Amino acid sequence: MAYLEIKNFTKNFGDVEVLKGIDMQVEKGKAVSIIGPSGSGKSTLLRCINFLETPDSGVMVLDGETLLDCSKKEKRDDKTLRNKRLNFGLVFQSFNLFPQHSVFKNLTLAPTLLLKDKIKAYKKELKQNKELSFKARKSLINCFKAEQKELIEKTAEELLVKTGLTDKKNAYPCELSGGQCQRVAIARALALNPKILCFDEPTSALDPELTGEVLKVIRSLADEKHTIIIVTHEMGFAKNVSDKVVFLYQGKVEEYGDAKEVLENPKSEALKNFLSSVSEKEG
Amino acid sequence: MDFLTITQTLLEGFAVTCCLFFITLLLSLPLGLLISFCTMSKFKPLSYTFKVIVWIIRGIPLMLQLFIVYFLPGMLSKEGINIFGELDNYLYFELGINAGGALVAALIAFIINYACYFSEIFRGGIESISKGQYEAGQVLGMKKGQIFSHVVLMQVIKRIVPPMSNEIITLVKDTALARVIGVIEIIRQAEIFATKALIWPLFYTGAFYLLFVGALTLLFGFIEKKLSYFKA
Ligand SMILES: Nc1ncnc2c1ncn2[C@@H]1O[C@H](COP(=O)(O)OP(=O)(O)O)[C@@H](O)[C@H]1O
Ligand SMILES: [Mg+2]
Numbered sequence: 157m158a159y160l161e162i163k164n165f166t167k168n169f170g171d172v173e174v175l176k177g178i179d180m181q182v183e184k185g186k187a188v189s190i191i192g193p194s195g196s197g198k199s200t201l202l203r204c205i206n207f208l209e210t211p212d213s214g215v216m217v218l219d220g221e222t223l224l225d226c227s228k229k230e231k232r233d234d235k236t237l238r239n240k241r242l243n244f245g246l247v248f249q250s251f252n253l254f255p256q257h258s259v260f261k262n263l264t265l266a267p268t269l270l271l272k273d274k275i276k277a278y279k280k281e282l283k284q285n286k287e288l289s290f291k292a293r294k295s296l297i298n299c300f301k302a303e304q305k306e307l308i309e310k311t312a313e314e315l316l317v318k319t320g321l322t323d324k325k326n327a328y329p330c331e332l333s334g335g336q337c338q339r340v341a342i343a344r345a346l347a348l349n350p351k352i353l354c355f356d357e358p359t360s361a362l363d364p365e366l367t368g369e370v371l372k373v374i375r376s377l378a379d380e381k382h383t384i385i386i387v388t389h390e391m392g393f394a395k396n397v398s399d400k401v402v403f404l405y406q407g408k409v410e411e412y413g414d415a416k417e418v419l420e421n422p423k424s425e426a427l428k429n430f431l432s433s434v435s436e437k438e439g
Numbered sequence: 440m441d442f443l444t445i446t447q448t449l450l451e452g453f454a455v456t457c458c459l460f461f462i463t464l465l466l467s468l469p470l471g472l473l474i475s476f477c478t479m480s481k482f483k484p485l486s487y488t489f490k491v492i493v494w495i496i497r498g499i500p501l502m503l504q505l506f507i508v509y510f511l512p513g514m515l516s517k518e519g520i521n522i523f524g525e526l527d528n529y530l531y532f533e534l535g536i537n538a539g540g541a542l543v544a545a546l547i548a549f550i551i552n553y554a555c556y557f558s559e560i561f562r563g564g565i566e567s568i569s570k571g572q573y574e575a576g577q578v579l580g581m582k583k584g585q586i587f588s589h590v591v592l593m594q595v596i597k598r599i600v601p602p603m604s605n606e607i608i609t610l611v612k613d614t615a616l617a618r619v620i621g622v623i624e625i626i627r628q629a630e631i632f633a634t635k636a637l638i639w640p641l642f643y644t645g646a647f648y649l650l651f652v653g654a655l656t657l658l659f660g661f662i663e664k665k666l667s668y669f670k671a
Contacts, residue, residue, distance in 0.1 A: 206578055207577075208574055208577060208578070234582060234583060237577075238577075238580045238581075238582065239580075241577060241578055241580055242580045244578070245578065246574075246578040248571060248574070248575065250571055252569075252571040252572060252574065252575035253575075254572070254575070254589075254590055255594065255669045255670055255671045256593040256594060256597070256669045256671065265579075265589060266576075266579035266580060266581060269580075269581055269582075269585050269589065270580060328668060328669050329669070329670075330669055330670035344579070345578075345579075348579060348580065
């Protein structure tokens with residue numbers, strides 16, 4: 157069984173069938189590109205994977221754990237969803253950085269908030285140990301807090317280095333270029349160390365001369381064997397960086413296979429047309 | 440009567456004006472936030488109820504609302520006693536406070552009225568935040584409350600400072616309406632001079648308002664500047 161298994165995802169918005177039974181596999185440490193014309197359901201698929209939408213039917217298994225099975229009655233409360241979402245990271249087309257926070261705070265905010273829960277759990281654990289005095293417990297907790305905080309900050313610093321943003325640590329999103337914003341967004345997603353990182357057209361909102369710096373970062377993540385799902389219109393990138401390509405057409409997987417194979421020898425009329433329309437735009 | 444005594448007397452009225460202003464502001468802000476959550480609720484009966492309430496409160500004159508709050512409870516009670524009038528008497532004879540019952544009635548009317556206006560500003564601000572901000576918080580594993588307080592709130596505040604300052608400055612001047620149910624705020628205080636054929640103190644009250652509004656304008660300008668470090 158693959159690392160991530162998606163079976164028979166369907167999704168309707170009212171009368172519109174957006175996803176009509178999507179099957180997909182992602183292997184650990186591999187990158188999968190999703191391509192397809194606008195409106196074919198690419199974003200909807202990513203949003204279902206990230207628990208921002210609920211599919212009408214389907215199963216999703218990650219690393220042997222069934223995260224979603226629409227045929228069963230499942231808990232859908234805030235806490236359950238949050239825990240499931242944390243398996244994935246999502247980078248949006250429009251960045252969605254937090255404008256009032258500095259770059260550094262954008263990276264550390266979510267981990268710091270999660271730390272609160274961790275501290276609570278740690279406190280509970282310590283309470284069970286009756287031999288510990290109140291004072292000893294207190295100092296253990298403070299120690300834990302400081303340690304974890306340092307870890308969060310160290311991780312954020314490392315991510316800034318990785319995304320080439322060390323000099324922008326204290327800048328605010330409004331002071332950054334689109335490419336820098338998107339790199340912050342990538343670092344922010346990585347700060348939670350997700351098992352799978354998803355990108356929804358990460359370069360579509362950027363000026364052409366800025367797409368390169370973002371793609372370079374994503375390529376380096378692929379080289380480091382992060383598991384990646386990326387919706388993209390950059391065919392060159394899809395071909396060179398991703399291992400597999402999914403061609404989505406009218407809510408169905410029209411073609412699926414090794415990236416080079418699918419893009420160099422398209423079988424279906426739809427993919428041939430799509431590829432020629434994309435290359436026309438680029439040419 | 441000399442200028443100093445008149446200033447002193449007017450200051451007493453101005454203290455009541457300030458009291459109306461600050462207490463109304465302090466209580467109508469959280470109440471307004473609560474009402475805005477109610478009008479945005481997904482539970483339709485709740486949101487419709489509050490939309491109707493906001494419509495009524497914003498639809499009738501504030502002066503009329505003052506009369507309603509002051510007289511209606513008495514009309515509804517079996518004994519027909521004017522509750523706020525009784526409170527007036529009690530406060531006057533026990534504590535020597537003049538027009539205290541009317542002050543309470545005025546506060547209630549102002550708080551409800553301004554909470555409704557504020558709620559609409561809050562709602563506009565909250566609804567103007569893009570869905571993407573909430574989703575970014577969600578995919579980062581934040582709780583709903585955390586998304587509101589750590590992601591949305593500051594952006595909302597930044598956006599509502601201009602309309603809020605407008606509304607708050609209007610409140611300063613609306614406090615003068617409380618005189619219709621007998622609250623002795625600054626203009627009513629000046630009118631007492633006018634009945635003794637001394638008119639200019641009435642005009643002089645304008646200076647108090649101008650100074651107060653001037654200070655508020657500076658304050659809001661300062662807040663806007665403080666929040667200009669980010670774009671939202
Ligand atoms: N929340 C929604 N409500 C109704 N229709 C939607 C919603 N989200 C997406 N759709 C529709 O679903 C279809 C696929 O959208 P999307 O997944 O965004 O496609 P893509 O990302 O491939 O361009 C489109 O026709 C779009 O109008
Ligand atoms: Mg899309």
